[in-house]
Amino acid sequence: MGDKPVFKQVTLENLETEHICCCISDKKGENCVPSKKSWLRGRMQEGLVFNKLDVRGKVFIEYIPAEFAWAPIKADGYMYIDCLWVSGQYKGKGYGDQLLDQCIDDSRAKGKKGLVCLSSKKKMPFLADPGYLKHRGFKVADTASPYYELFYLPFSDPGTVPAIKDVARNGCVDEKGLILYYSDQCPHTSKYVPLLAGNLKELGLECRFRKLETKEDAQSAPVPFTTYALFYNGKFITNEILSEKSFAKIWERIRNM
Incomplete structure (x- = not known):
């Protein structure tokens, strides 16, 4: 029998020194870890919980009262899961179930209606696995163009079902050209957004970058996933945080839209 897994909560008291899972380290000139920790610091004051396996790996869950979620949803009284991530050697060992069970227990204890x-x-990059959510009893509460689904797990008769706000339903904006909405909710934006800006400049392309600085900005965004959302000529293109190579592939596909 192996050792019992040890889980640890990252709090305001240990945030500065604790490894935050989705960032192993900052390379010179990057701001990934500080930007994410600054974002977490503000959200922890609003009730965000960051719980992880006590390892230097991606095994964690991050959740917050839905009223404070950086997403254009209506889910008062619920707890919103920002991210549940288990990767690499830690897959298949039940850690995701244990993290979700801890979230459920904590949310019930706090009097929440559900998750x-x-x-x-x-299944898509940077979004929760829909197959896993269904396996755990989550149901689809609402949908938004082109592929988003809002899942919910009520603890009792929910009454009003959570919903995506109308502003984020259609997957479009009233602007031409490249538009990128993003936030510091994911540390990778601090690395890849500047790289994308530099890449676009080299290609002679212009992009309007819209950084979401507050929950009010995020809750009125034109797309459900506010960590990263690229639009072109008014249409939503992707939620995947793009490298230079991945942008080049997408650009070949959309440039004549």
């Missing part, structure tokens, strides 16, 4: 989590019609 909500943003996902998609099929």
